Amino acid sequence: MTTGNARPKLAGYAAFAFATLFAGTALADGTVNIYTYRQPELIQPVLDAFTAETGIKTEVLFLDKGLEERILAEGQNSPADVIMTVDIARLTTAKDKGITQPLDDATVNANIRPEYRDPEGHWFGLTKRARVVYASKERVKDTAITYADLADPKWKGKICIRSGQHDYNLALFGAAVAHWGPEKAEEWMKGLKANLARKPEGGDRPQAKAIAAGECDIAIGNTYYVGLMRTNEKEPEEKEWGNAINVIFPTWENGLTHVNISGAALAKYAPNRDNGVKLIEFLSSHKAQQVYAEKNFEYPVEPGLEPSPVVKEFGELKADTLPLIEIAQNRKAASEMVDRVGLDDGPSN
The missing domain is CATH 3.40.190.10 (Periplasmic binding protein-like II)
Structure with missing residues (x-):
């Protein structure tokens, strides 16, 4: 529980992070901000495909630790729209710490089998x-x-x-x-x-x-x-x-x-929520699943889609x-x- 003295510090930190991290683009139309534990080079091919299809730009913040704490500190001013990470434990931790919001989306639910998504819609598995x-x-x-x-x-x-x-x-x-x-x-x-x-x-x-x-x-x-x-x-x-x-x-x-998964979640206070939803929809799509398979050598969660020839x-x-x-x-x-x-x-x- 935060004390009275700690609140101004957190608010100041959040404001600073919001102002500097994405240099004013956080609320701009046509942008989606991604906080990720995944190495940027592993997700860039699929993000490039998303931008090519939708015209929506992606801004990526990579952290090797403390992602959940950072979003909690930023609070309602957090620029994060989508959280991308690996490992089922990290996905469930994000939900448990209250930094995600539920998403009940017909497209995503149709693309991802129930065993690879949170029953309450807080996270979605994208690759195995x-x-x-x-x-x-x-x-x-x-x-x-x-x-x-x-x-x-x-x-x-x-x-x-x-x-x-x-x-x-x-x-x-x-x-x-x-x-x-x-x-x-x-x-x-x-x-x-x-x-x-x-x-x-x-x-x-x-x-x-x-x-x-x-x-x-x-x-x-x-x-x-x-x-x-x-x-x-x-x-x-x-x-x-x-x-x-x-x-x-x-x-x-x-x-x-x-098997384990990589996955995505919609951030709790996503300032670009609609774009965040579009990104998650795209990540669950056949095209994105193909990119993951061919470029990252991961197994798609899409039923019936084969892995790359190498795999x-x-x-x-x-x-x-x-x-x-x-x-x-x-x-x-x-x-x-x-x-x-x-x-x-x-x-x-």
């Missing part, structure tokens, strides 16, 4: 990504690996991952809690820790780099990074990392693979049907488990 195993083409002959197998001692000293506290891994661990229960999930995590080749570090792409360098044989990563690496003409070394690995779709006992080479994704809301509800338990097990400390020996 699978959390898979990167496997060395040279050293790993396995063609099938389950999530449970990651704790098998056969992989001792051979697994690389990024921080267990990263959203992507917390979602996977949250799914493990949902599938197995907390006790079995924790035992599994201890086995995973024992199999690590090194202390968790870096992002998903550096895990592929580590495999290419022989530091580990398998890693956990998102599918779209492999597409981005294999087609990276600007940084040929990333192509080498991507081409050094195979993608294996690990499964739960139901034979399905964990199709990975094989068939059979996505888990576990409700995303349930994964988000287990996030706190998963985070506490990572700390209890000491996953980010790396292997004991």
Whole structure:
């Protein structure tokens, strides 16, 4: 709860942010302001397509942390029209913190299946990504690996991952809690820790780099990074990392693979609400879904729309049907488990 002395500070901060962030364009016709956790280069292709179709300009503010707090501080003067982010937990957090507003839009509801949107219309899933195993083409002959197998001692000293506290891994661990229960999930995590080749570090792409360098044989990563690496003409070394690995779709006992989403929400005080709605409608459209698939190597949420040829080479994704809301509800338990097990400390020996 804000005190009397804090309110002027917040109001001043909001006014300053409003005045400077978008240089007077926040309320201009033909503009939509986007606050995002997504890397700008990943969403620019679809935003360019939106502007080309509608004539509406996009202004993007990228933050790597504190997006929700910033919008809360800006209050009713926030320039934010649309929030774009990754991970179901971040989407539900935005709703829980009261920085979104419900949108009941016939176009969006028709384009996005119910399991990929908030029942109350506060957020909408736009793309899917699978959390898979990167496997060395040279050293790993396995063609099938389950999530449970990651704790098998056969992989001792051979697994690389990024921080267990990263959203992507917390979602996977949250799914493990949902599938197995907390006790079995924790035992599994201890086995995973024992199999690590090194202390968790870096992002998903550096895990592929580590495999290419022989530091580990398998890693956990998102599918779209492999597409981005294999087609990276600007940084040929990333192509080498991507081409050094195979993608294996690990499964739960139901034979399905964990998926997460990127998504969008309409900001609570959107000054350009109509344009924000148009953007979300466009992001759910067939054209935008194609751009996401072809440029970002993500899986469309549109039923029946195939992924890019690069992604199709990975094989068939059979996505888990576990409700995303349930994964988000287990996030706190998963985070506490990572700390209890000491996953980010790396292997004991």
